Amino acid sequence: MSRLALVRDLKFRDHTTPDTHPESPARLVAIDKMLKSKALDDKFKQLTPRAASEEELSSVHSPAYIETLKKNAEVAEKRNSLIKLDGDTYMGPETYETAKLAAGAGLVAVESVNDDIHDCSFVAVRPPGHHALKNKPMGFCLFNNIAVATRHAQTKLNAKRVMILDWDVHHGNGTQAMFYDDPSVLFFSLHQYPFWPYDTGWFMEDGKGEGRGFNVNIPLPKGTGDRGYFSAFDQIVKPVTAEFQPDLIMVSAGYDAHEMDPLSQQRVTTLGFAMLSQRLADLRDMTGAKVVCFLEGGYNTQSLSESALATMQILNAQDAQEAGQVQTSYVIPDVVSGQNPISSDKSPEQVDERVLEVRKHFSKYWGNLR
Numbered sequence: 001m002s003r004l005a006l007v008r009d010l011k012f013r014d015h016t017t018p019d020t021h022p023e024s025p026a027r028l029v030a031i032d033k034m035l036k037s038k039a040l041d042d043k044f045k046q047l048t049p050r051a052a053s054e055e056e057l058s059s060v061h062s063p064a065y066i067e068t069l070k071k072n073a074e075v076a077e078k079r080n081s082l083i084k085l086d087g088d089t090y091m092g093p094e095t096y097e098t099a100k101l102a103a104g105a106g107l108v109a110v111e112s113v114n115d116d117i118h119d120c121s122f123v124a125v126r127p128p129g130h131h132a133l134k135n136k137p138m139g140f141c142l143f144n145n146i147a148v149a150t151r152h153a154q155t156k157l158n159a160k161r162v163m164i165l166d167w168d169v170h171h172g173n174g175t176q177a178m179f180y181d182d183p184s185v186l187f188f189s190l191h192q193y194p195f196w197p198y199d200t201g202w203f204m205e206d207g208k209g210e211g212r213g214f215n216v217n218i219p220l221p222k223g224t225g226d227r228g229y230f231s232a233f234d235q236i237v238k239p240v241t242a243e244f245q246p247d248l249i250m251v252s253a254g255y256d257a258h259e260m261d262p263l264s265q266q267r268v269t270t271l272g273f274a275m276l277s278q279r280l281a282d283l284r285d286m287t288g289a290k291v292v293c294f295l296e297g298g299y300n301t302q303s304l305s306e307s308a309l310a311t312m313q314i315l316n317a318q319d320a321q322e323a324g325q326v327q328t329s330y331v332i333p334d335v336v337s338g339q340n341p342i343s344s345d346k347s348p349e350q351v352d353e354r355v356l357e358v359r360k361h362f363s364k365y366w367g368n369l370r
């Protein structure tokens, strides 16, 4: 039995977007191809998603919002065309059903790790979720998949303390909003800053009421590179997680901080993502928490598929030696052959300064940071 279960379904390709849109079915086609080419298709236990019910979605979304999307889907179906919901978020005839299935895939994943069948799960879905708000779609996202699954794990399963780690290059504004005053959910977001969405993501947004200190934004300067991400992880994420002791670690695993990604400038390499994934596996082993990763962004199909696979392989590794072999195999991915696998920072001092500044701010809430 594999340590990692993979939730996927061909139906996630049914959500369509305009031809030139970066969030396209080709992203999942690339991941499926990469799994096949590395002969990993059978290595991970495959789970089939189910659609989230409207009741399950309403744990974080308003019934009126769910109803609006349903009506839009009917219009898209009648016209057999795409409907533009905001500047860059679209619905096609199949989108509503696909989005419910994406949210439901997370429910299947948390149920599977809750039952101790697996340590970890990777939910390879689209549309993504972390920008979706209670009443509003945003940034390619309709339902907040990770938030729906977090609430399900807390109310229907055994998880009490949930940590959400969002390493997508964009701030996880939707997830932040949903748990902002809730001390049972510790939220970290490592993101390029300043960057879209421009009105959220600064570290002074640290929670509200009893949730103060449980919303940890780590806004990283443009060009941060692998080393800066490791530093943010080691200096802030790891010690705070050790103190919080989560039962469940949920990851908004976007791969758009990759150096090949067309939407950002963060310069993380495939090896960098493998090493971040190793840090995630270390947190799992340190706390005994289960891990569920949700695919969010990542718009270069090559770097997305390689990096997502690196995460799956590292989480599935039985021991450090096997994980090390996975990392070694990603040192010089074919695609960046001849390049330095760890990108050097454009502005290392600025990154170090920012990490220290954030650490200092949160030291008033977390003893491990003092």
Ligand SMILES: [Zn+2]
Binding pocket: 168, 169, 170, 254, 256, 296, 297, 298
């Ligand atoms: Zn993103």
